[in-house]
Amino acid sequence: MINKKDVTIYDIASKLNLSSSTVSRALRNSPSISKKTISKIKKTADEMGYRPNTLAASLRGNKSNSIGILVPTVKQPFLSSLISGIEVIAQKAGYNVIIAQSHDSYEDEVALTKALYGSRVSGIICSLAMHTKKTAHFQKFIDKKIPLVFVDRIPKDNIASRVMIDNYAAGRKATMHLISQGCNRIAYLAAGSDYSIFNERKKGYLNALKEANLPIEEDLIVKLDDVTYEDAIKATNKLLDLKNPPDAIFAPADILGVGVIKSAKIRGIKIPEELAIIGFNDDPIASIVDPELSTVYHPSVKMGEISASKILEYLKKPKSEDFMDISLLNTDVIVRASSKRK
Amino acid sequence: MINKKDVTIYDIASKLNLSSSTVSRALRNSPSISKKTISKIKKTADEMGYRPNTLAASLRGNKSNSIGILVPTVKQPFLSSLISGIEVIAQKAGYNVIIAQSHDSYEDEVALTKALYGSRVSGIICSLAMHTKKTAHFQKFIDKKIPLVFVDRIPKDNIASRVMIDNYAAGRKATMHLISQGCNRIAYLAAGSDYSIFNERKKGYLNALKEANLPIEEDLIVKLDDVTYEDAIKATNKLLDLKNPPDAIFAPADILGVGVIKSAKIRGIKIPEELAIIGFNDDPIASIVDPELSTVYHPSVKMGEISASKILEYLKKPKSEDFMDISLLNTDVIVRASSKRK
DNA sequence: TTGTATGCGTTATCAA
DNA sequence: TTGATAACGCATACAA
Numbered sequence: 001m002i003n004k005k006d007v008t009i010y011d012i013a014s015k016l017n018l019s020s021s022t023v024s025r026a027l028r029n030s031p032s033i034s035k036k037t038i039s040k041i042k043k044t045a046d047e048m049g050y051r052p053n054t055l056a057a058s059l060r061g062n063k064s065n066s067i068g069i070l071v072p073t074v075k076q077p078f079l080s081s082l083i084s085g086i087e088v089i090a091q092k093a094g095y096n097v098i099i100a101q102s103h104d105s106y107e108d109e110v111a112l113t114k115a116l117y118g119s120r121v122s123g124i125i126c127s128l129a130m131h132t133k134k135t136a137h138f139q140k141f142i143d144k145k146i147p148l149v150f151v152d153r154i155p156k157d158n159i160a161s162r163v164m165i166d167n168y169a170a171g172r173k174a175t176m177h178l179i180s181q182g183c184n185r186i187a188y189l190a191a192g193s194d195y196s197i198f199n200e201r202k203k204g205y206l207n208a209l210k211e212a213n214l215p216i217e218e219d220l221i222v223k224l225d226d227v228t229y230e231d232a233i234k235a236t237n238k239l240l241d242l243k244n245p246p247d248a249i250f251a252p253a254d255i256l257g258v259g260v261i262k263s264a265k266i267r268g269i270k271i272p273e274e275l276a277i278i279g280f281n282d283d284p285i286a287s288i289v290d291p292e293l294s295t296v297y298h299p300s301v302k303m304g305e306i307s308a309s310k311i312l313e314y315l316k317k318p319k320s321e322d323f324m325d326i327s328l329l330n331t332d333v334i335v336r337a338s339s340k341r342k
Numbered sequence: 343m344i345n346k347k348d349v350t351i352y353d354i355a356s357k358l359n360l361s362s363s364t365v366s367r368a369l370r371n372s373p374s375i376s377k378k379t380i381s382k383i384k385k386t387a388d389e390m391g392y393r394p395n396t397l398a399a400s401l402r403g404n405k406s407n408s409i410g411i412l413v414p415t416v417k418q419p420f421l422s423s424l425i426s427g428i429e430v431i432a433q434k435a436g437y438n439v440i441i442a443q444s445h446d447s448y449e450d451e452v453a454l455t456k457a458l459y460g461s462r463v464s465g466i467i468c469s470l471a472m473h474t475k476k477t478a479h480f481q482k483f484i485d486k487k488i489p490l491v492f493v494d495r496i497p498k499d500n501i502a503s504r505v506m507i508d509n510y511a512a513g514r515k516a517t518m519h520l521i522s523q524g525c526n527r528i529a530y531l532a533a534g535s536d537y538s539i540f541n542e543r544k545k546g547y548l549n550a551l552k553e554a555n556l557p558i559e560e561d562l563i564v565k566l567d568d569v570t571y572e573d574a575i576k577a578t579n580k581l582l583d584l585k586n587p588p589d590a591i592f593a594p595a596d597i598l599g600v601g602v603i604k605s606a607k608i609r610g611i612k613i614p615e616e617l618a619i620i621g622f623n624d625d626p627i628a629s630i631v632d633p634e635l636s637t638v639y640h641p642s643v644k645m646g647e648i649s650a651s652k653i654l655e656y657l658k659k660p661k662s663e664d665f666m667d668i669s670l671l672n673t674d675v676i677v678r679a680s681s682k683r684k
Numbered sequence: 685t686t687g688t689a690t691g692c693g694t695t696a697t698c699a700a
Numbered sequence: 701t702t703g704a705t706a707a708c709g710c711a712t713a714c715a716a
Contacts, residue, residue, distance in 0.1 A: 006709090008708095008709055008710085009709070009710070009711095010709080010710095018686080018687085019686065019687045019688075020687090020709090020710080020711095021686075021687065021688080021689095021710095021711075021712080022685085022686055022687070024709095024710065024711060024712090025686090025711085025712095028711090032685060032686080033685070033686080034685065034686095037685080037686085051456075051459065051460050052460060052709090052710085053401070053460075053462070053708085053709050053710070054460055054461045054462070055397060055400050055401045055406060055461070055462050055708090055709080055710095056401050056692090056708070056709035056710045056711090057709080057710055057711075058397050058692095058710095059395070059397045059398050059401050059692050059693070059694090059708090059709085059710080060691080060692055060709080060710045060711050060712085061692085061710085061711075062692070064397060065461070066440070066461075073426060074416060074422045074425050074426050074429070075419075075422050075423055075426050077417075077419075080416045080417050080422040081417055083416050083441070084415060084416050084417050084443065087416070087441055087442070087443050088443070091442065091443075091454075091457075096440045096442075096457075096461055097440065097441050097442075098408070098438045098439065098440055098441075099425070099429055099439050099440075099441050100429070100433065100438075100439075101426065101429050101430070101433075112433075114393075115433075115438075117393065118393045118394060118395075118396055119396050119397070119407070119408075119438055120395070120396070120397050229626075229630065255626075258630050262630070262632075265632065284571075284597075284627075285626075285627050285630060288571065288600050288604070288627060288631060289630060289631065289632070290604075290607065290631070290632050348693090350692095350693055350694085351693070351694070352693080360702080360703085361702065361703045361704070362693090362694085362695095362703090362704095363695080363696085363702075363703060363704080363705095364701085364702055364703070366693095366694065366695060366696095367695090367701095367702085370695090374701060374702080375701070375702080376701065376702095379701085379702085394693090394694085395692085395693050395694070396694095397692090397693080397694090398692070398693035398694040398695090398708090399693080399694050399695075400694090400708095401692090401693085401694075401708050401709070401710090402693080402694045402695050402696085402707080402708050403694085403695070403696095403708085404708065404709095685716105686715105686716085687714105687715080687716075688713100688714085688715075688716095689712100689713090689714090689715100690711105690712090690713090690714105691710105691711095691712095692709105692710090692711095693708105694707100694708090695706100695707090695708090696705100696706090696707085697704105697705085697706085697707100698703100698704090698705085698706100699702105699703085699704080699705100700701105700702085700703075700704095
């Protein structure tokens with residue numbers, strides 16, 4: 001169990017009577033080195049058990065080989081799928097993926113951007129904390145031309161590239177679907193802050209009602225403290241206690257949707273006949289719960305893949321070039337038993 | 343948008359007419375520097391917008407400040423919770439967390455250990471791919487005394503520390519619970535390979551039957567190709583098609599358990615009266631599905647926290663010291679509607 | 685096509 | 701208590 005020192009390019013060089021620079025170039029397939037020398041060097045490197053020191057290379061080049069991911073949590077199905085998509089693409093390109101969780105705290109998010117910045121990530125992919133409004137803490141990445149992509153929970157201001165769905169359109173589609181099923185007292189579970197993507201979904205909901213000439217009733221819009229199963233149950237109970245209860249509920253997250261189902265079932269309310277329900281995300285749970293939950297498809301893995309690809313693409317471009325583009329992904333309603341009345 | 347160069351300890355030093363070593367020491371609160379100098383240096387560092395270059399420090403010290411996590415996937419609830427636990431502890435201690443997914447492929451796992459090894463992780467936490475039998479690819483960490491902790495899906499051979507539950511005992515407890523509810527034809531969904539923790543759960547199941555003097559019927563042990571909802575439904579259909587079907591099913595993962603519920607409900611079989619069901623993990627879904635799924639508690643976040651703490655603890659110890667310890671966590675059956683007959 | 689020399693930013697050793 | 705210097709391993713500008 002001897003703690004052998006690592007083999008370096010110098011060791012390889014001296015063994016072959018070459019210079020370290022030749023070895024360095026050969027190992028990276030530099031065209032200026034003869035094929036013969038390259039293969040000889042590579043063979044020897046293998047034999048000697050050489051492992052490149054990415055740390056030294058990073059220091060030298062002033063860039064690490066890692067992509068930072070800053071998300072509220074890794075525990076939500078949507079986000080873990082997103083991360084999975086990022087990791088697969090990054091891995092293929094030889095990048096590490098560094099995870100950081102803001103736990104939906106603005107302060108943590110600020111601290112973590114600092115940490116990621118300090119560890120010289122090559123790029124950063126971020127989904128904002130629920131209540132983040134300011135984005136000054138990302139300015140350092142932009143100033144340094146470090147590729148930055150916001151995904152899903154994006155900021156208001158247009159400071160960097162983003163990968164997102166059209167939450168407004170999605171909210172509108174979901175509501176229109178409920179209307180098409182004959183519902184006309186459609187409630188909305190108002191989760192998230194006024195600055196979040198949830199608010200966009202709400203706008204879509206409001207507009208769909210307007211387009212259908214349905215009245216907007218404040219009673220049917222229930223504010224949630226948190227995006228949790230329990231809060232959804234509470235909110236639903238409140239709605240169903242109304243003198244004039246809703247005939248449909250739009251829950252802008254599946255975990256809320258299953259809460260609605262739970263509450264309705266406990267009260268013996270028939271789904272979807274008396275209460276139609278639609279969620280959001282198409283989490284695995286949506287097709288497992290009984291009745292199966294209608295939802296809006298949210299392409300998590302794909303959004304991760306696109307985000308990572310964007311970072312890689314930016315890294316290839318000359319530093320001088322500015323980059324900023326927006327991927328707006330399509331989403332569709334997935335109709336299941338919880339809302340199929342016709 | 344000027345690409346300003348980073349401030350280094352030299353810049354701070356020359357501004358204050360000190361040496362770089364003094365600055366370096368001061369920034370790390372070396373006791374050999376006067377309080378006055380320290381505070382002066384720190385203040386100036388702040389003003390100048392200094393950010394320590396962890397890459398350089400890592401190169402110098404031949405160790406990065408990151409912990410590698412190698413798991414089959416981040417998409418399973420158990421694993422994403424585990425990762426969350428690790429990340430929180432690591433973050434607090436100033437470590438980055440690098441994620442790698444083996445996708446349950448032995449070959450990928452081998453390649454990823456190489457990559458993590460190459461990027462000089464300070465420690466590594468691993469949950470093995472489903473079919474990994476050999477562990478030679480971890481030997482390099484052991485040889486180099488790089489802290490290595492296996493968690494949950496651990497290897498057979500006793501090569502490194504591990505954090506795990508007693509899967510045998512858990513399987514036994516789950517089965518005993520079903521027996522206590524009056525079931526005597528208890529089926530088992532045999533997921534995973536013969537080398538996995540699932541096999542331990544199966545042994546617990548078999549032994550519980552034996553202890554209760556119940557016969558072991560091969561027909562009631564159905565082999566699954568994969569740990570998926572769909573495979574569980576298929577397997578359950580097969581079981582319920584038997585001339586003499588089971589009166590209980592032990593599904594060694596909640597995602598399988600909900601598949602069992604689905605299949606039974608479609609066939610109009612009463613749960614738990616005609617078929618009692620227990621899952622494993624206590625994933626969120628277990629308390630959402632209808633009827634709620636009994637399960638075995640699997641302390642995911644805690645296991646992550648313990649794993650990370652172990653790594654940190656090892657990193658404090660002198661390199662010469664060997665370390666190897668086993669955390670065997672307790673698990674209990676959580677009884678819910680899917681198995682409560684009495 | 686290959687070699688020489690230097691620097692990336694930090695920390696540790698030795699000296700003052 | 702502080703300073704000078706070397707070293708970590710690699711990649712590049714410049715020479716040959």
